[in-house]
Amino acid sequence: MNSYLVALVGSLLVLAGIFELLRRRQLSEKYAVLWLVVGVLLLVLTIFPRLLSSVSRAVGIAIPTNLLFFVGIVFLIGVCLHLSWEMSRLENETRKLAEDLAILRLELLELRGGEPRYPEPGQQELVADESAGRPAQD
Numbered sequence: 336m337n338s339y340l341v342a343l344v345g346s347l348l349v350l351a352g353i354f355e356l357l358r359r360r361q362l363s364e365k366y367a368v369l370w371l372v373v374g375v376l377l378l379v380l381t382i383f384p385r386l387l388s389s390v391s392r393a394v395g396i397a398i399p400t401n402l403l404f405f406v407g408i409v410f411l412i413g414v415c416l417h418l419s420w421e422m423s424r425l426e427n428e429t430r431k432l433a434e435d436l437a438i439l440r441l442e443l444l445e446l447r448g449g450e451p452r453y454p455e456p457g458q459q460e461l462v463a464d465e466s467a468g469r470p471a472q473d
Contacts, residue, residue, distance in 0.1 A: 339384070346381040350374040373410070 353370045356362035362370065380387050380403075391402040444450075 339381075342381045346374070346378040350378055 350371075353362070353367075353374045357364075357367050387399040387403060391397075391399040394402060396402045396405075
């Protein structure tokens with residue numbers, strides 16, 4: 336009974352943590368549904384521990400924890416694959432934005448009639464703000 340209470344409190348804490356991240360807008364709505372489903376499934380399996388045994392027997396797996404580990408590993412591989420895809424997409428978008436910014440800076444410089452000036456690595460380039468009469472950071 337003691338381990339049952341620990342598992343129940345742990346499941347409720349995971350679900351509360353998901354809701355808190357959502358409330359603080361630190362977890363995107365894009366991923367919220369996925370993590371809420373995981374939290375609710377964890378709570379259901381904690382409340383009804385025999386459910387995992389029944390499902391594992393129906394699937395043909397002898398030890399219920401093996402089913403739980405298998406599903407968890409497949410889930411984590413799916414999350415890693417999705418995050419790798421997102422990171423690749425964002426890297427391509429960042430590269431394209433940097434290229435577009437470089438082209439726009441060059442066009443602006445050509446319109447002003449100046450020569451291209453390349454800042455030293457690690458330094459921020461300053462562009463003259465003609466309307467205010469003082470240099471402004473770009």
